Amino acid sequence: DQQVKQNSPSLSVQEGRISILNCDYTNSMFDYFLWYKKYPAEGPTFLISISSIKDKNEDGRFTVFLNKSAKHLSLHIVPSQPGDSAVYFCAAPAYGGATNKLIFGTGTLLAVQP
Amino acid sequence: DTEVTQTPKHLVMGMTNKKSLKCEQHMGHRAMYWYKQKAKKPPELMFVYSYEKLSINESVPSRFSPECPNSSLLNLHLHALQPEDSALYLCASSRPGGGDQETQYFGPGTRLLVL
Numbered sequence: 001d002q003q004v005k006q007n008s009p010s011l012s013v014q015e016g017r018i019s020i021l022n023c024d025y026t027n028s029m030f031d032y033f034l035w036y037k038k039y040p041a042e043g044p045t046f047l048i049s050i051s052s053i054k055d056k057n058e059d060g061r062f063t064v065f066l067n068k069s070a071k072h073l074s075l076h077i078v079p080s081q082p083g084d085s086a087v088y089f090c091a092a093p094a095y096g097g098a099t100n101k102l103i104f105g106t107g108t109l110l111a112v113q114p
Numbered sequence: 115d116t117e118v119t120q121t122p123k124h125l126v127m128g129m130t131n132k133k134s135l136k137c138e139q140h141m142g143h144r145a146m147y148w149y150k151q152k153a154k155k156p157p158e159l160m161f162v163y164s165y166e167k168l169s170i171n172e173s174v175p176s177r178f179s180p181e182c183p184n185s186s187l188l189n190l191h192l193h194a195l196q197p198e199d200s201a202l203y204l205c206a207s208s209r210p211g212g213g214d215q216e217t218q219y220f221g222p223g224t225r226l227l228v229l
Contacts (some may be wrong), residue, residue, distance in 0.1 A: 032216055043118075043204050043220035044157065089156055093216040100216055101170065104156035 002028045004092055006105035014112065014113050019077040021108050025099045030092040035064060035075050048075070080112045100110035118218070120205050129195060135224050137188040137205030146188040147218060148180060157204055158181040163188060171194035185219045195228045
């Protein structure tokens with residue numbers, strides 16, 4: 001059961017334009033969402049997060065939007081830069097017991113063309 | 115400081131070898147995690163330690179043995195691995211406590227090759 005889904009395996013955008021990465025979830029109990037960026041052969045780097053009490057969180061060029069009724073979140077990168085080329089994972093903590101686990105989406109490979 | 119360190123960066127081992135992966139964090143986090151990641155896949159959770167006690171084992175084969183000597187250190191002992199165990203092994207840590215305290219910070223990983 002894929003509770004967090006990223007339906008676009010890849011995305012290509014021109015440098016300077018907006019990148020929009022999408023993520024859908026099925027579990028209405030999720031109340032916190034994270035985006036990670038990952039370069040090949042490196043660990044994921046935490047990028048930005050959003051609590052379910054908000055619908056938007058912004059950090060520099062990165063903005064995450066949350067639509068709870070649609071169970072959908074998106075990551076906007078403006079302007080996109082070649083260094084943003086990486087795999088992006090969305091994730092949500094699944095609560096249970098004393099420790100929570102992160103449920104990851106399958107990832108979207110972003111390629112920013114110079 | 116959100117740094118998690120892992121050693122070694124690369125490891126090649128034979129199927130009869132015993133080796134250990136090490137992870138360290140000094141953020142005062144009380145939850146630490148081991149993940150395995152294959153190419154083009156999301157990280158796959160293996161073990162979770164919470165307050166130095168093993169709280170989650172995701173049905174990992176016994177040839178992987180975790181250890182948490184103290185709140186800052188996490189080890190993964192490897193013995194009699196199979197070639198299909200070749201992957202990037204990631205360590206992560208978090209506070210935890212709900213909400214933004216669930217943010218996990220990852221180390222750079224150990225690239226393991228089993229011959």
